[in-house]
Structure formats: C-alpha cells, structure tokens
Amino acid sequence: MEQFDVVILGAxxxxxxxxxxxxxxxxxxxxxxxDAFAGKTTACGGLFDKPYFDRYVDDPTVxxxxxxxxxxxMPWGEVVYDCDQxxxxxxxxxxxxxxxxxxxxxxxxxxxxxxxWKRITSGQVEIRLHDLDKKEKYLVGARVVAFADGPHTLxxxxxxFEHVQNRKNWAYAYAYEIDGLVTAPDExxxxxxxxxxxxxxxxxFPDSDVSNIGVGTIQSEMDKGIKVKEKLFEFINDYPExxxxxxxxxxxxxxxxxxxxxxxxxxxxxxxLVLGDAAGMVSPLFGAGIDYAIDAxxxxxxxxxxxxxxxxxxxxTLKAYxxxxxxxxxxxxxxxxxxxxxxxxxxxxxAQWPVKILAAIAFGGKYTxxxxxxxxxxxxxxxxxxxxxxxxxLSHK
Ligand SMILES: Cc1cc2nc3c(=O)[nH]c(=O)nc-3n(C[C@H](O)[C@H](O)[C@H](O)COP(=O)(O)OP(=O)(O)OC[C@H]3O[C@@H](n4cnc5c(N)ncnc54)[C@H](O)[C@@H]3O)c2cc1C
Numbered sequence: 081m082e083q084f085d086v087v088i089l090g091a092x093x094x095x096x097x098x099x100x101x102x103x104x105x106x107x108x109x110x111x112x113x114x115d116a117f118a119g120k121t122t123a124c125g126g127l128f129d130k131p132y133f134d135r136y137v138d139d140p141t142v143x144x145x146x147x148x149x150x151x152x153x154m155p156w157g158e159v160v161y162d163c164d165q166x167x168x169x170x171x172x173x174x175x176x177x178x179x180x181x182x183x184x185x186x187x188x189x190x191x192x193x194x195x196x197w198k199r200i201t202s203g204q205v206e207i208r209l210h211d212l213d214k215k216e217k218y219l220v221g222a223r224v225v226a227f228a229d230g231p232h233t234l235x236x237x238x239x240x241f242e243h244v245q246n247r248k249n250w251a252y253a254y255a256y257e258i259d260g261l262v263t264a265p266d267e268x269x270x271x272x273x274x275x276x277x278x279x280x281x282x283x284x285f286p287d288s289d290v291s292n293i294g295v296g297t298i299q300s301e302m303d304k305g306i307k308v309k310e311k312l313f314e315f316i317n318d319y320p321e322x323x324x325x326x327x328x329x330x331x332x333x334x335x336x337x338x339x340x341x342x343x344x345x346x347x348x349x350x351x352x353l354v355l356g357d358a359a360g361m362v363s364p365l366f367g368a369g370i371d372y373a374i375d376a377x378x379x380x381x382x383x384x385x386x387x388x389x390x391x392x393x394x395x396x397t398l399k400a401y402x403x404x405x406x407x408x409x410x411x412x413x414x415x416x417x418x419x420x421x422x423x424x425x426x427x428x429x430x431a432q433w434p435v436k437i438l439a440a441i442a443f444g445g446k447y448t449x450x451x452x453x454x455x456x457x458x459x460x461x462x463x464x465x466x467x468x469x470x471x472x473x474l475s476h477k
Contacts, residue, residue, distance in 0.1 A: 084110045084187070085388050087207050087222035089194040091118035094356025094373035095228030096177035097136060101381035103184035107388055110220060111178065111186050112209060114193040119174025123255055123335035125285050125292050126168045127268055128370040133166045136374070142176050144168055144287035148266040153321060155273050165268070167285050167292065194234055197225055203393040205351050223393050224351050224384060228377075231340040233358035240349045243342050243360060251280070251367050253296025254308045254336035256316075258329040262291050270366075271321055277301055278427055281366075282315045282322065290332060293322075296339065296367055300424070308336065339367040343417055347376075347405055348383075348398035355380050361413065364420035372409055379404035 086102055088095045091113035099111040115121050126144065133143060147165040151158055182188040191212040198206050205225045210217050227235035235241040263269055263284050271282040280297025295311045302308065316326040342360035347353060355361065356373035363369065383401040387393055 081206070081219050081221050082110075083221040084108045085222065086110075086224050086226055086384055087112070087205070087220055088186075088226045088228055089207070089234060090114075090227070090229035090356075090358070091178040091181075091188070091190075092122065092174060092228060092230060092356060092373060093177060093370050094358070094377050095226070096174065096181045097374050097377035098226055098228060098355065098380050098384075099181035099186040099188070100136075100177070100184045101377065102384060103181060103186040105381075105385050106185065107384070109181075109186040110222070111181055111188045112192040112194055113178065113188070113190045114212070116190055117171070117175050118178035118190075119170040119172070121335070122170040122174060123253065123337035124170045124370075125253075125255060125283055125294055126170055126173070126287070127165055127283075127285050128168075128368065130164045130166045132371050132374050133168070136177060136180070137173070139176065142168060142173055145265050147268050147285075149264075149268075151267055151269045153269060153271050153273075155275075167268070167287050169287060194229065197234060197237070199351050202350050203391075222351075223388065224353065224398070226380060226384075227352070227354040227358045228356050228373075230357045231338045233354065235352070235354040235358055238349055238352060240346045241344060241352075241354050241359075243340070243344060249340070249342040249360070249364070250299040251296055251339040251341055252299065252302060252308050252336065253294055253339055253367060254312050254334075255292055255294030256312065256331045257287070257290040257292055257333035258326065258331055259290055260329065261286050261289075262325040262329070271315075271319075273321075276311060276315065276319065277306065279423060282311075282319070284322070284325070291329075293326060298341075298424070339369070341367070341417075341420070343410070343413060346402060348395065348401045350395045350398070351393045353380055353383070353398055353401050361409075363413070363416055365416050365423075372413070375409045376405065379408060 085107040087110045088099050089112055091111050095111055099109050102109045144167040147167060148162060149160060150163045151160050178188060193210045193212060194207055195210050196208045200206060203223045205222045206219050207225055208217060208219055227233050263286055265286050269284045276282050277297040279301055282295040285292040295308060295315050315322055317323055339362055340357050340360040341362050341364040347359055355376035357369055361369060361372040361376055379401055387397050
C-alpha cells in the first residue's frame with residue numbers, strides 16, 4: 081500500500097491549494113479528483129475577491145474579467161459599490177490550481193474517486209480509492225486525510241463532522257453560460273426581488289466571451305414548490321429587469337449544484353480535517369465559498385506543516401486548525417449565519433422583508449456607520465435610491 085503524509089480528497093480550490101502548499105514544503109501529498117479534470121462538473125458563478133486570485137495564479141489568461149463594481153438591484157432601487165474582484169471559469173481556474181499543486185510535487189490522480197476511509201491509529205488512515213479508468217479499487221495510507229470533496233463529503237462518516245442537516249441550511253443554484261456580454265465587463269449585477277425569490281437571488285457575472293447567469297435559493301423555498309430551473313427560465317424570458325438582456329441568447333453551458341451553508345462545531349479530529357464546501361464554509365447570505373475554501377486551505381496547511389514536523393496527528397494537535405479558523409473567517413461566517421437566521425424568520429412577515437433586511441445589514445458592511453444608517457433607512461422606508469460607497473446618492477428613480 082502506498083503511503084503519503086496527507087491524502088486530499090477533491091481538487092476544488094480547497095483541495096488544490098492545500099496540496100500545493102504542503103507539496104511546496106516537500107511533504108508527500110496525494111490529491112485525488114473523481115472527474116477527468118478539476119472543475120469539469122463544478123457549477124459556479126466564478127466570482128471572488130481578486131487578492132485570492134493574485135496569491136495563487138500568475139497566468140493572467142485564467143482571469144475572465146476584473147470586476148470593479150457590485151450592483152445590487154432591488155425593487156426600490158439599487159446599491160452600487162466599488163470592489164476588487166475577478167470572474168473565472170471554474171473548469172479553467174480549478175484545473176490551473178490542480179496543475180500548480182502537481183508541479184509543486186503533489187501526486188495528482190484524476191478519474192480517481194474516494195470511496196471510503198478508516199482511521200486505524202493516530203497517524204494511520206486508510207483510504208479506499210476507485211480508479212475509474214482501470215475499474216480497480218485500491219487502498220492508500222496517510223498520516224492525515226483532508227476532506228475537500230464538496231457538499232456530499234465522505235467526512236460525514238465521522239460523527240464529529242456531522243453536518244447540521246437542517247434543510248433550511250442548504251441552497252441550490254443553477255447557472256447558464258450565454259454567448260456574449262450583456263452588461264459592462266467590469267460590473268457584476270445581483271437581483272434581489274421577491275418576484276424571483278423571497279430568499280435567494282439572480283445574477284449576471286461577465287466572463288470574457290460569455291455571461292454567467294444564474295439563480296439560487298434555499299431548500300425551504302424549494303420545499304414550497306419553487307423550481308430553480310424554471311426560475312432561471314423566467315429570469316431569462318419574463319423577468320422585466322433581465323429579459324430584454326437575456327432573451328433569445330445562445331446557451332453554451334448549463335450546470336447546477338448544492339450550496340452547503342452550515343457551520344459545524346469541529347473541523348478536525350485525530351488524523352483528519354475537513355475544509356471548504358465539505359465543511360459548509362460558504363456565505364449563508366450569498367452562497368459564495370471560493371475565498372473561504374482558500375482561507376481554510378491556508379489554515380490547514382499551516383497546521384499540517386506543524387503536525388508533520390512534530391510527527392503528531394492526534395486531535396489535540398490538529399485542533400490548531402480549528403483555532404486558526406476560529407480566529408479567522410469563521411468570525412465573519414458566524415455573524416452572517418445570525419443574519420441569515422433572522423432573514424429566514426422574517427419570511428413569515430411577508431416576502432419583501434428578507435430582501436430588505438439583507439440589504440440593510442449585509443450591504444451595510446461595506447459602508448461607514450452613517451452611510452449604513454442611510455442604507456438601512458431608505459429601503460425600509462421603501463424609498464428608491466442608489467448609494468455609492470462614499471455615501472453619494474446617485475439617483476432617485
Ligand atoms: C451554481 C453555483 C454558483 C456559485 N457561484 C459562486 C461564486 O460566484 N463565487 C463563489 O465564491 N462561490 C460560488 N459558489 C460556491 C462555490 O462553488 C464553492 O463554495 C466552492 O467551489 C468550494 O470549493 P471546494 O474546493 O470546497 O469544493 P468544490 O469546488 O466542490 O470541489 C470539490 C471537488 O471534489 C471532487 N470530489 C467530490 N467527491 C469526490 C470523491 N468522492 N472523490 C474524489 N473527488 C471528489 C469534486 O469533483 C470537486 O472537484 C457557487 C456554487 C454554485 C452551486
């Protein structure tokens with residue numbers, strides 16, 4: 081049986097960045113991916129913060145667009161603020177990150193599906209893999225197994241990583257790529273409107289040659305009978321704000337996927353840790369998870385580097401990973417989760433309330449205190465407005 085320091089399941093951003101960072105420290109790493117190449121089947125809008133892109137990508141062709149402005153369109157007006165983000169095509173970006181991990185020295189196996197795993201003793205985990213081409217199943221050994229295998233993770237086998245399977249915490253989103261650009265190339269637009277979803281949104285993100293459009297909502301809305309694919313059809317053909325832009329365009333790609341939005345109590349255990357979507361590290365307000373996946377990979381790499389150097393893989397040693405996360409982005413995610421809970425509860429007061437509360441609290445984060453108050457008041461009073469980050473009111477419709 082082959083032995084590795086760390087076996088990483090899944091070559092999304094979480095898995096590939098972790099593999100690269102560990103391989104750069106000369107640890108023996110195996111990165112396995114079930115698909116023919118990383119990102120092949122990943123559904124995504126591909127929008128995230130540029131500093132994360134800059135840290136791991138030195139090929140400018142991987143970037144589709146440099147996004148400078150966020151536009152949030154709501155029934156009573158719009159909020160616009162400056163930003164520093166990028167769009168990527170996940171089939172290009174994920175593939176690039178996985179290849180970088182491989183170039184750094186990680187063993188990278190595609191068409192290799194992880195089936196199961198077992199902790200034998202501290203520092204000895206066996207993972208059963210399936211070579212989908214040779215149709216062979218085999219075991220590999222690792223000091224530590226890292227679960228970066230997305231929402232349907234194998235980590236769930238460990239009750240310590242049991243996910244809060246409250247279906248309200250799941251979202252589902254569906255995205256198309258349509259030929260050509262329908263908005264400014266440096267601007268992303270999000271549509272928040274109860275006519276789309278009381279709790280969910282539609283988006284248009286520009287790539288270089290196509291526009292990524294999509295809609296998504298939470299599971300409890302779908303339980304009421306809302307069909308996400310039908311909503312996307314409506315977004316394209318009937319929704320007044322977008323149909324003029326989207327109707328009749330050629331669709332070149334279609335993909336949908338679950339977005340896990342749960343927070344668990346523990347992210348590590350003896351010889352194991354979990355990161356990215358597998359750990360529910362996704363914004364419960366916007367369903368974005370690429371930044372968090374990369375943050376988690378960095379925290380995991382730092383912890384595993386120390387553990388492998390010390391030769392200790394017990395739960396107390398790997399708890400340093402949880403501590404890093406707790407000091408880092410989990411603070412933000414927990415706050416977002418509190419807001420999300422308030423929003424979900426507000427649904428019973430009427431379908432417009434979630435959108436108003438989201439606008440008031442979430443967008444407020446980008447603004448000074450006084451501008452936050454203005455943003456909170458205007459939508460709650462129902463006044464149309466466009467407020468820039470500097471507080472300038474651009475227009476009253
Ligand atoms: C429609 C949609 C739009 C989205 N838009 C955005 C966005 O614009 N911005 C943003 O930040 N986030 C967005 N997200 C969320 C984002 O895609 C995820 O948060 C992000 O991909 C998480 O990265 P990850 O590495 O943790 O997991 P993933 O990207 O899911 O990677 C997991 C990898 O593991 C592989 N895998 C799974 N099981 C196994 C197995 N058993 N064996 C081997 N390999 C396995 C998968 O094939 C995959 O490559 C969107 C999600 C959806 C569904």
